[in-house]
Amino acid sequence: MSILILSLLLFATSFYVSAQNLTAYEVLQKNRLPRGILPEGIVDYDLNPKTGFFKVYFNNTCQFPVDAFKVKYEPTVSGFIRNGRVTRLIGVSVKVVYVWLNIGEVSREGDELEFYVGAASEEFPVHRFENSPQCGCGFYCRELIYSS
Numbered sequence: 780m781s782i783l784i785l786s787l788l789l790f791a792t793s794f795y796v797s798a799q800n801l802t803a804y805e806v807l808q809k810n811r812l813p814r815g816i817l818p819e820g821i822v823d824y825d826l827n828p829k830t831g832f833f834k835v836y837f838n839n840t841c842q843f844p845v846d847a848f849k850v851k852y853e854p855t856v857s858g859f860i861r862n863g864r865v866t867r868l869i870g871v872s873v874k875v876v877y878v879w880l881n882i883g884e885v886s887r888e889g890d891e892l893e894f895y896v897g898a899a900s901e902e903f904p905v906h907r908f909e910n911s912p913q914c915g916c917g918f919y920c921r922e923l924i925y926s927s
């Protein structure tokens with residue numbers, strides 16, 4: 780085996796290991812995205828550091844409210860991640876009136892996060908996603924405890 784191939788292999792392996800050492804939330808942060816675009820309860824994830832293709836695994840479907848919307852994460856969520864952007868997202872949907880629509884892309888524009896559903900998009904401040912939501916109560920868990 781040539782030195783070149785060997786060192787390429789070593790490079791690829793260390794890249795893989797260091798990516799796997801990070802939590803999925805840290806991978807988001809490394810890409811300038813807030814951890815709160817993924818809910819708590821990630822069991823495992825795969826990431827191809829070369830293409831940015833990832834799969835995130837949860838034990839169950841996860842649902843919670845965001846403002847007037849209901850958001851749902853399937854047990855497997857996949858997409859492509861790169862600096863400030865997740866594209867070709869599959870497994871995350873938002874309920875609009877009676878219909879669940881796939882959120883296909885999330886991108887960061889300065890201090891705003893843009894969520895795309897087809898050609899339509901909705902903007903939220905990045906800091907709202909500082910913490911990961913929990914299934915069920917989402918971002919409002921503490922408020923629910925206070926008010927009960």
Ligand SMILES: *[C@@H]1O[C@H](CO)[C@@H](O)[C@H](O)[C@H]1NC(C)=O
Pocket residue numbers: 800
């Ligand atoms: C990554 O994981 C390996 C094996 O568990 C460990 O030896 C290493 O210290 C970890 N590196 C970091 C940066 O956490």
Ligand SMILES: *[C@@H]1O[C@H](CO)[C@@H](O)[C@H](O)[C@H]1NC(C)=O
Pocket residue numbers: 820821822838
């Ligand atoms: C997922 O399920 C496994 C097996 O039942 C359990 O051990 C683990 O704690 C669960 N993880 C989460 C984050 O709920």
